[in-house]
Amino acid sequence: MLTSMLTRKLAVAVLGPRMSYGNSGAKGGGEFTHKLYFDPRADQSDTGGYWITDDQLREKLANLIDTEERIQKASVYSHPLSSLQVTNALLFHAFIIMETNNWWWSIEKNSECITIQRSKKLESVRDMYQRKKRTTGFGPLTKIRKNETTEGGNTTIKELINYIWRKDCLNDVYHLLEANCQTFAAMVFDRIKSPYNDQVYFDEAADQPRYSANSCYMNVDQVFSEVQRLSASETFTRLEIYKVSIKSWNIPDFFVPNFLVLFRQISGFFLHHYFVIFETDEGTYWSFERLPTRFTIQRARNKDILLKECQRKSRDTFLVKANLEKSNVAVWQDMNAVLEFIWKGKIRDIFYLPAAFCGQTALRIYDQFKRK
Incomplete structure (x- = not known):
């Protein structure tokens, strides 16, 4: 309304x-x-x-x-x-x-x-x-x-x-x-x-050298175009969900609400960030996650890069590795379907969850795209 x-x-x-x-x-x-x-x-x-x-x-x-x-x-x-x-x-x-x-x-x-x-x-x-x-x-x-x-x-x-x-x-x-x-x-x-400033970080080759990560930022409608181009011949075969401690998550505190900064300093091991990795039949991997300020989508042929880095920065400032939580056969879909699930009104409330619940996005995506 x-x-x-x-x-x-x-x-x-x-x-x-x-x-x-x-x-x-x-x-x-x-x-x-x-x-x-x-x-x-x-x-x-x-x-x-x-x-x-x-x-x-x-x-x-x-x-x-x-x-x-x-x-x-x-x-x-x-x-x-x-x-x-x-x-x-x-x-x-x-x-x-x-x-x-x-x-x-x-x-x-x-x-x-x-x-x-x-x-x-x-x-x-x-x-x-x-x-x-x-x-x-x-x-x-x-x-x-x-x-x-x-x-x-x-x-x-x-x-x-x-x-x-x-x-x-x-x-x-x-x-x-x-x-x-x-x-x-x-x-x-x-x-x-006035093109909407709903920026997404999209890196189509996260395991390849890039002059500047700034060129990875684009609006949602540009992301739809790029994903449509890249995933036309790629179909999901498997998906996994990973967990990493927010205490070790390499994100500056000014991106995080004050109450969460204090809480994670006291008991960071209780808070975790989740992200999804999809494997395709073309030997590529896609990661999808919501950070406190934006969505991040990365694509690579080297899966380890997606596990170790987010937006070309290390996830593990304290040598805490991302842990595999769940793994399953994926439905016969591609990344276009994930974008539609997120941005075409399927889970609108995900945009209003506080930063502390970023992991809910990954969990919902996993439940939607795992083979039933």
């Missing part, structure tokens, strides 16, 4: 103080289909579009477009809901227009679906919706109107698709007040304008 309230406030800031809850681009009514309609050449009459489900979203779009294109600019547009209107001020449909080096794009939500259109011509996505003219009314106050523009913030099309996917937008049923065209447009515009 809090999230929806914040989104509505953002929509007011972006789209204006008087919101309407319109449900149409060129169409209105109907039941939400939980699908995305993609038109790759909206400026050509002899091409058609694709209907894509949530399960197909990232892979199918990646096969249809160059997902590495970077968004140069994005704008919020609006138009009236009815041709009988004399102004857009109260009732309007909102959508986003994006510009990349090679294309113009539109993205929007209505009561039927989410639609993405691509064209070489701005007017084909700005003035048209699924090959039909957008609604306009009487006079200059009911034209298609640009409301606000932002720079692209170095966001790629793929990152934006990942964001829409992990926010479960296709499964978020259209709602007149809390999940309408304007809240969706505001959410997309805000993501492009």
Whole structure:
């Protein structure tokens, strides 16, 4: 509920103080289909579009477009809901227009679906919706109107698709007040304008030399892209969970709440950190863990590195080794499934657990991905 309230406030800031809850681009009514309609050449009459489900979203779009294109600019547009209107001020449909080096794009939500259109011509996505003219009314106050523009913030099309996917937008049923065209447009515009600082430490070759560990930090949507690329041919075969004493854990005290610092100084042997290591059929290993300030994902061919180091620093300042707690055959999945389990709403409460319970993340992952 809090999230929806914040989104509505953002929509007011972006789209204006008087919101309407319109449900149409060129169409209105109907039941939400939980699908995305993609038109790759909206400026050509002899091409058609694709209907894509949530399960197909990232892979199918990646096969249809160059997902590495970077968004140069994005704008919020609006138009009236009815041709009988004399102004857009109260009732309007909102959508986003994006510009990349090679294309113009539109993205929007209505009561039927989410639609993405691509064209070489701005007017084909700005003035048209699924090959039909957008609604306009009487006079200059009911034209298609640009409301606000932002720079692209170095966001790629793929990152934006990942964001829409992990926010479960296709499964978020259209709602007149809390999940309408304007809240969706505001959410997309805000993501492009101010990329979320939900940084993850991701090291795809933790056992290989690297110039700087700083280059391992990236946002969640970038991590989804990198993991999708690397794990496409890697399937889990086994998983293990390890325990290491927090007293020996090489993390500065300023990352840890004061009460935990004091407690670990007095009785550090009671507190432990847990992390998971997956083995794959390609002879690679992945570690996944939550630290007090962020998630850390590492990949290597040398498993010992993952046991001895976290973020290229030793885990064992007092020569206390990580101990194997559990081991099991893994389900036939890959690291993409782990990311979905964490970030697509399966265990949302894990983000609110205090640092002292970081190990709960590893334990839940182990229970989810062990062979039953």
